[in-house]
Amino acid sequence: MGTKRAIRCFFKEKLVKGTLFLVLIALQWNPSKVLAFQENVDTTVDFNQYQGEVVDESTNNPLVFATLAVEGTNISTITNTEGGFLLKVPKNITDGNVIVSFLGYKNKTIPLSSLQPEKNRISLSVSITELSEININVPKDAAALVKETLARKGDNYFSDPTLMTAFYRETIRKRRKNVSLSEAVVSIYKSPYNSARNDALELYKARKSTDYSKLDTVALKLQGGPFNTLYVDIMKYPEFLFGEGSLSDYTFSFGRSTRINDRLIYVIKFNQRETVTAPLYNGELFIDVENKTLTSAVYSLNITDKDLASQLFVRRKPMGVDVWPTEVAYRVDYREKGGKWYYGYSSVMLEFKIDWEDRLFNSVYSMTAEMAVTDWERNESGQLPKNRERIKKSIILSDEAIGFSDPDFWGEYNIIEPERSIESAIKKIQRQLRRIERRSK
Incomplete structure (x- = not known):
């Protein structure tokens, strides 16, 4: 097997588990089917x-x-x-x-x-860290510290089944303009961090809005939905970043330390070794000094082969179109309660170019998926939802959601506040949909 093919097989296997794929299809827009969804809203505010x-x-x-x-x-x-x-x-x-x-x-x-x-x-205000504080017991081997942190997930993270409520959002932008937005409230059946059982997801509510006039006659969709962000939980799914035996493919070094929640934090920088040809990652790990706990991580994929990168991420595309990612970035943040840490927020940002065979200029798109845990409780029974109620890893959320509704659609659920640009885009799209609906009557 050739080197490039071996790399492709190795990395594609990881992506199949994570399901981070783009689906590009030729767009056939039927305005009469794109109508805003309305729901009877409970006016009781608690x-x-x-x-x-x-x-x-x-x-x-x-x-x-x-x-x-x-x-x-x-x-x-x-x-x-x-x-x-x-x-x-x-x-x-x-x-x-x-x-x-x-x-x-x-x-x-x-x-x-x-x-x-x-x-x-x-x-x-910025927390100032005195150098004397961080030089007393700094380990000499950054890689050993990372290994110890990964090994202690059973001690430092939730050891009970947990039912989490989370808000999930996918946004597609063409250059700086929003063209598509999908949102959902999901339930995460989180298994203990020391358990080999995967987490399960259940969709509670979802909505979407798309400005098809800006999509270049191509519909862009993200396969995997909330799973794309869930698998950024490094402590639960370390294989997606540091697979078995792959720690040796990186160099680790200490950066400038900082503070999070008044805790002293080591900043560990990691980079793919120059001798490794497979596309791996570069970034920073934020590790609690006292407990050797990962509190945050920010990293990106090392994209060196345009052709390989395209095959890794693009599941389907029209003829005469070349598509390749130019940046793939990840972030995960953990929170602490009662001495135990848990997954709190993660995001994936994918920027890519679409090059049309018969056009002079290409199009630049960015897609962001993010998920934030807004509430949780212990799952005393440990039961998971039935298979038919679970979100499938092949889900395309924009196909499952219906449309934007009354602002009170989300009721008491905490969500991430929409950006002003997204908010204005939604209002504009809603006006367009109302005009289309009036014309179709």
Whole structure:
């Protein structure tokens, strides 16, 4: 077997498990079938809603993916790419506090009673780490620290079955314009971290909106849906990043340490060895100094072969079209409660080019999938949903969802606040759909 073929077989096997595939099909748009979905909404509101933004205290720059958690509960949300947040708290919780945290910044505790329904502005200050703190017991072998961290998942992470509620979103942009948006509330039947059993997913609610006029007569779809983000949970699925025996394919080194939630954190940089030809990863691991716990990871795929990369990610495409990824980036964040850590947020960003045989210029698209755990409880029975109720790994969420509805569609569920650009795109699409519906009558 040739070297390139061997690489393709090795890496494609990993992707089949993770199901991160693009499906491109020639688009045949029937406007009469693209109508906004409406649902009877329960007008009884049993929660208080708080909106606002989290920013850097010195620069006023937005802090992206900052966490807001209600103290003493499992309720949380994160900020969007513009620093905005939307937090929904049951009305029976009135005296609690909200803990706001962000990588490298000092936590801030805010009483719920001091938050307003809208226009809350929360500023965080940078946490300064003294070099003397991090030089006392720094291990000499970064690779050994990574191995120890992966081996301790049974001690440091949830050891009980857990039922999580999560918000999932897929966004497709053509250059800087949003062209498609799919969202869902899902249930994650999370198995213990020391268990070989895979997690199961169940779809609760889903919606979508697509501006077909910007899709170049090609419909782009992401196969795998929420599984694409679930498998970024490195501590549960280390084989997708560091497969058995593959740690030796990387070099590990210590970067500048930082703080998360007032904890001292080692920053471990890892890079694919130059002698390794298979496309692997480069990035950073954030490891708690005291407990040897992975708290976050940010990394990207090393794309060196355009042809191979295309075959790895593109499941189907029309004739006369070349498609290849130019960037594939991942992120995962963990949260802690009661001395145990658990999966809290992950994202996958895929940027790619579409080159038409008969066109002078190519098109640049980016696709983002992200999932945030917004609540959880112990799954006392340990039971999983029936097979017919589970989300299949081959799911294409945009085919399962129906359309955007009343803003109260999501009710009491915490979601990631839409970016202003996405919000305006949705409103524009909704106006177009209403005009189409009127014309079809």
